[in-house]
Amino acid sequence: MSQSYEMIFILRPDLSEDQVNQALNSYKEFLTTNNATNLEVKIWGKRRLAYPIQKR
Numbered sequence: 414m415s416q417s418y419e420m421i422f423i424l425r426p427d428l429s430e431d432q433v434n435q436a437l438n439s440y441k442e443f444l445t446t447n448n449a450t451n452l453e454v455k456i457w458g459k460r461r462l463a464y465p466i467q468k469r
Contacts, residue, residue, distance in 0.1 A: 426459055426469060
């Protein structure tokens with residue numbers, strides 16, 4: 414039986430939709446080459462965080 418994990422990553426808000434898709438595909442490719450299975454992607458869109466990260 415394999416372990417289940419969740420991962421959330423936050424991208425810079427000034428990225429275009431194409432850049433976001435490139436980053437997403439890059440992460441998915443990395444995970445699949447490292448034997449990850451059952452990938453589920455949920456795009457949350459842009460959201461305001463509780464506090465700025467690196468002044469963004």
